[in-house]
Amino acid sequence: MTTANVPHDDASIEPEDSTTDVVTPDENDNANADSELKTDLSVLDSPKIAPRGRAVRSSNNKPVAVVTGAARRVGREIALAMAERGLGVVVHHGTSTVEADVLVNRIRSQGGSAVAVSADLRDPRAAAVAVFEAAAELGEVTTLINSAAVFQNRALPWIDLYHCNVHLSVNLLAPIFLSQQFIRQLGEGQRGHIINILDWRAQRPGADHLVYTSTKAALSSVTKSLALQLAPLIQVNGLAPGAILPPEDRTNWHEQRAITSIPLKRTGSPKELVDAINFLLDSDFITGEILNVSGGEEL
Numbered sequence: 001m002t003t004a005n006v007p008h009d010d011a012s013i014e015p016e017d018s019t020t021d022v023v024t025p026d027e028n029d030n031a032n033a034d035s036e037l038k039t040d041l042s043v044l045d046s047p048k049i050a051p052r053g054r055a056v057r058s059s060n061n062k063p064v065a066v067v068t069g070a071a072r073r074v075g076r077e078i079a080l081a082m083a084e085r086g087l088g089v090v091v092h093h094g095t096s097t098v099e100a101d102v103l104v105n106r107i108r109s110q111g112g113s114a115v116a117v118s119a120d121l122r123d124p125r126a127a128a129v130a131v132f133e134a135a136a137e138l139g140e141v142t143t144l145i146n147s148a149a150v151f152q153n154r155a156l157p158w159i160d161l162y163h164c165n166v167h168l169s170v171n172l173l174a175p176i177f178l179s180q181q182f183i184r185q186l187g188e189g190q191r192g193h194i195i196n197i198l199d200w201r202a203q204r205p206g207a208d209h210l211v212y213t214s215t216k217a218a219l220s221s222v223t224k225s226l227a228l229q230l231a232p233l234i235q236v237n238g239l240a241p242g243a244i245l246p247p248e249d250r251t252n253w254h255e256q257r258a259i260t261s262i263p264l265k266r267t268g269s270p271k272e273l274v275d276a277i278n279f280l281l282d283s284d285f286i287t288g289e290i291l292n293v294s295g296g297e298e299l
Helices: 073-084 097-109 124-135 161-185 210-230 253-261 270-282
Strands: 064-067 088-093 114-118 141-146 192-197 234-241 290-293
Touching: 064 073, 064 124, 073 088, 073 097, 073 141, 073 270, 088 097, 088 124, 097 114, 114 124, 124 161, 141 161, 161 192, 161 210, 192 210, 192 270, 210 234, 210 290, 234 270, 270 290
Parallel strands: 064 088, 064 141, 088 114, 141 192, 192 234, 234 290
Antiparallel strands: none
């Protein structure tokens, strides 16, 4: 297992519609800002990675799903749903080691196969390699669900390079490099699915969450481009959730939002997001689509 040297998740800021284990803010940053994350992205300027030889793969014939940000919240529910589909599950997490191990043990106790891997998506290429090296213990990955995200709000006067870099790395570059590793290990002629978890804000941005929203909008574009590039064997789709789970420090916030902003006048649930994922995985004729699971909030 690869271990990321980052602060504990208990200090993190959760996305209000979080499916994920998010990157943790630096406690020494400016108190006037939401939370500034420092990261060295020099790795992004290094030479292009040459195609790697395949890692030693398990003799298990069960197909495998990689779920990023899978240790907690909705990411955990996605991972459990993949196990219920009969897939081996790679439980990626940041620093939620205890939660990830509990989830892996639960899947195994129910007759499934799973492995946990800690990798820091702020270093997206190295994290992608680590995740798929762990996946090789289980078998061939046929499903990649890019769920992990960082979600922070900062007005224009307080935006700096650190804030931009961490959103860019986790929300956009990590899904790209994970997709790269995904296609490199996929067997010739093997079909596969990539599902990117987006946000309804990517289609109707507001005044808030400027950098976050721009990275999710970019990932929406990547989703459509990869759908064209990887067809016909790999289907690439996106899900744009709305009020699925409230922030852990504002448990009634979604109910307030439902009254004022959601046409269906209610919040969603993790099950509804999981049902949408299963719908996409069951289809062999949907690709390049962004499916809103938001109660109409993007309208």
